[in-house]
Amino acid sequence: MSDIILETKGLTKHYGGVHALEGADFVLNRGEHVAIMGDNGAGKSTFVRQITGVEQRTRGEVIFNGSPVNFAGPLDAREAGIETVFQTLALADDLNVPDNLFLGREKTKLNWLGPFRLLDYKAMREDTMAGLVKTGVKIPNIKNTIANMSGGQRQCVAIARTATFASKLTIMDEPTAALGVQETAQVENIVRTLKDQGESLILVSHNMRQVFDLVDRIIVFRRGRIVANLNKSETDGNDVVSYITGAKTGAEFEGAA
Amino acid sequence: MSDESQGVGGLTYDKSKRQWPNELNVFGALILIIAIFEILGQVLPYMNGQSLLFDTRDRFDSIFNEQRLRIIIVQVAIIGIIALGVTQVIITAGIDLSSGSVVGATAMIAMSFAQVAEVNGNPNPKAIFGEWALDLPWLIPVLVGLLVGTVAGIINGILVAYSRIPPFIATLGMMLFARGVAQWWSKGNPVSFPTESYAKIGAGMMPVIIFLSLAILFHFIMNYTVYGKHTYAIGSNEQAARMSGINVPRHLVLVYVIAGMLAGLAAVILTSKNLTAQSGMGLTYELEAIAMAVIGGVSLFGGRGSIIGTVIGALIIGVITSGFTYLKLGAYYQEMALGMIIVGAVALDQWQQQRAASRS
Ligand SMILES: Nc1ncnc2c1ncn2[C@@H]1O[C@H](COP(=O)(O)OP(=O)(O)OP(=O)(O)O)[C@@H](O)[C@H]1O
Numbered sequence: 001m002s003d004i005i006l007e008t009k010g011l012t013k014h015y016g017g018v019h020a021l022e023g024a025d026f027v028l029n030r031g032e033h034v035a036i037m038g039d040n041g042a043g044k045s046t047f048v049r050q051i052t053g054v055e056q057r058t059r060g061e062v063i064f065n066g067s068p069v070n071f072a073g074p075l076d077a078r079e080a081g082i083e084t085v086f087q088t089l090a091l092a093d094d095l096n097v098p099d100n101l102f103l104g105r106e107k108t109k110l111n112w113l114g115p116f117r118l119l120d121y122k123a124m125r126e127d128t129m130a131g132l133v134k135t136g137v138k139i140p141n142i143k144n145t146i147a148n149m150s151g152g153q154r155q156c157v158a159i160a161r162t163a164t165f166a167s168k169l170t171i172m173d174e175p176t177a178a179l180g181v182q183e184t185a186q187v188e189n190i191v192r193t194l195k196d197q198g199e200s201l202i203l204v205s206h207n208m209r210q211v212f213d214l215v216d217r218i219i220v221f222r223r224g225r226i227v228a229n230l231n232k233s234e235t236d237g238n239d240v241v242s243y244i245t246g247a248k249t250g251a252e253f254e255g256a257a
Numbered sequence: 258m259s260d261e262s263q264g265v266g267g268l269t270y271d272k273s274k275r276q277w278p279n280e281l282n283v284f285g286a287l288i289l290i291i292a293i294f295e296i297l298g299q300v301l302p303y304m305n306g307q308s309l310l311f312d313t314r315d316r317f318d319s320i321f322n323e324q325r326l327r328i329i330i331v332q333v334a335i336i337g338i339i340a341l342g343v344t345q346v347i348i349t350a351g352i353d354l355s356s357g358s359v360v361g362a363t364a365m366i367a368m369s370f371a372q373v374a375e376v377n378g379n380p381n382p383k384a385i386f387g388e389w390a391l392d393l394p395w396l397i398p399v400l401v402g403l404l405v406g407t408v409a410g411i412i413n414g415i416l417v418a419y420s421r422i423p424p425f426i427a428t429l430g431m432m433l434f435a436r437g438v439a440q441w442w443s444k445g446n447p448v449s450f451p452t453e454s455y456a457k458i459g460a461g462m463m464p465v466i467i468f469l470s471l472a473i474l475f476h477f478i479m480n481y482t483v484y485g486k487h488t489y490a491i492g493s494n495e496q497a498a499r500m501s502g503i504n505v506p507r508h509l510v511l512v513y514v515i516a517g518m519l520a521g522l523a524a525v526i527l528t529s530k531n532l533t534a535q536s537g538m539g540l541t542y543e544l545e546a547i548a549m550a551v552i553g554g555v556s557l558f559g560g561r562g563s564i565i566g567t568v569i570g571a572l573i574i575g576v577i578t579s580g581f582t583y584l585k586l587g588a589y590y591q592e593m594a595l596g597m598i599i600v601g602a603v604a605l606d607q608w609q610q611q612r613a614a615s616r617s
């Protein structure tokens with residue numbers, strides 16, 4: 001097994017005339033935590049969507065865990081071992097916490113009944129409790145529907161969902177954008193737990209302090225292209241900002257942007 | 258939210274935050290409507306103190322007026338069967354306008370396989386097909402009926418799920434098409450004289466027994482199976498359902514197929530009960546079925562509602578219909594009242610939705 005968990009080569013996505021992502025070459029090592037930064041509309045979420053099969057890429061290659069992959073949808077990616085917290089939360093408002101955690105991969109009984117197989121509510125509730133305890137997420141009543149929860153609590157549910165299931169790679173797209181101080185600290189703790197467990201992570205974030213606290217490496221996107229690949233120890237906040245704004249471009253990316 | 262309610266690790270169970278089931282409100286509305294009719298029965302001078310549901314002849318065996326109760330539930334049972342399917346479609350944030358016409362088409366086609374060979378010693382004057390289709394066992398027309406409903410459901414489902422045609426338009430097309438099929442089938446002539454065994458399917462209280470059994474079955478399915486969970490999830494947030502890996506188009510087709518099958522079954526029961534099939538059968542049933550669901554608290558925005566709610570909604574419609582007859586008021590008042598109640602139910606849902614949105 002190689003050290004690389006995820007690699008993209010020339011990953012490109014055009015929406016009609018909009019070149020949202022252009023020739024992204026990216027490498028993530030096993031157990032490594034990498035941040036993706038960049039201004040609004042730089043293409044960060046687009047990059048995430050191409051990797052996780054939410055959208056089909058225009059061209060380029062994605063190599064996951066040693067083999068080229070072509071996920072038809074997010075479930076494929078999940079089954080391969082990629083857990084994602086999307087920026088637009090993928091939660092069903094009218095369902096409660098366990099239902100959302102297990103949506104699309106319910107624990108079931110009597111599976112020969114096909115689509116009418118029975119839900120194993122008890123097992124799902126127990127696993128949900130365990131997952132919430134493990135991640136330290138606080139939810140007053142897991143039987144309440146998501147609609148009755150605050151934005152931060154919803155976000156916590158989405159993140160608990162990611163952390164509850166063992167995966168090879170976790171991707172979080174701006175997981176703390178809507179959170180208060182306490183909840184943000186909680187999410188950061190979850191990220192640290194993942195680091196200790198040796199799980200690889202891609203963290204999309206605008207929060208400079210958070211990024212420097214949590215990750216090993218920073219990738220900067222600008223107008224659909226990767227413009228910098230910085231080791232945390234060799235850079236600082238001002239440096240990153242100058243890449244984000246376009247004052248600087250990484251040597252190996254000259255001519256790209 | 259207060260700080261005490263924030264438990265650690267999701268372990269606290271804050272009872273004050275528990276949700277009040279919507280079905281209780283609907284049930285309350287049913288009781289309220291019955292009470293209004295009972296009071297009017299006492300108050301209106303020409304009613305002579307009659308009661309809508311209770312026995313006023315001082316018999317010893319029962320406090321209820323069974324005859325009226327029976328009329329109410331048989332009346333709503335057949336459309337109620339359709340409403341069970343419509344409920345599921347609406348929970349996916351869809352709509353099915355075709356069910357009434359599918360009843361019409363299915364009635365004609367299924368009945369053509371349920372005819373007797375001889376009427377009073379003469380060959381059946383209404384026979385649609387040759388001898389091969391006469392005196393068949395009852396199961397064959399039933400299966401034909403379910404098949405016709407299923408085909409309509411598959412077409413609806415594919416149009417909605419794969420062609421991305423809005424459900425309103427797709428099922429409106431099916432509504433016109435199926436009514437056309439019903440009229441074309443025997444050039445407008447009724448199809449009559451069913452076999453004795455076929456006539457038993459919808460006789461007496463059979464429609465009610467079938468309706469309640471199906472209601473229990475689908476209540477179970479919607480609450481305890483993956484099918485039910487995914488139906489709610491799709492109506493709640495289709496994008497989230499897709500991102501969670503649910504095969505949304507395939508699931509939608511299944512939902513529309515179940516709705517179509519239930520419409521087909523309703524047609525079988527209706528023709529069996531009436532001993533004849535006519536091309537105009539099922540007219541406006543789709544609207545009454547939708548009304549039952551909506552009054553029962555099924556949200557047209559999708560994601561919310563229940564089979565129990567729809568059953569209570571069906572009872573409300575039944576009570577209103579017979580209540581107006583009991584007060585000797587014309588059918589037009591009844592339709593006006595139903596119209597207002599439906600709009601009121603949707604307005605209430607809209608209001609609740611907005612209140613929920615402004616809270617979060
Ligand atoms: N479905 C779409 N159709 C057309 N254009 C799109 C679509 N999705 C994204 N875009 C465009 O692609 C570009 C990149 O968008 P993307 O969402 O990847 O930005 P981002 O870096 O995640 O920004 P933010 O920090 O605001 O989340 C933007 O210009 C956006 O308008």
Ligand SMILES: [Mg+2]
Binds near residue numbers: 046087173
């Ligand atoms: Mg984004």
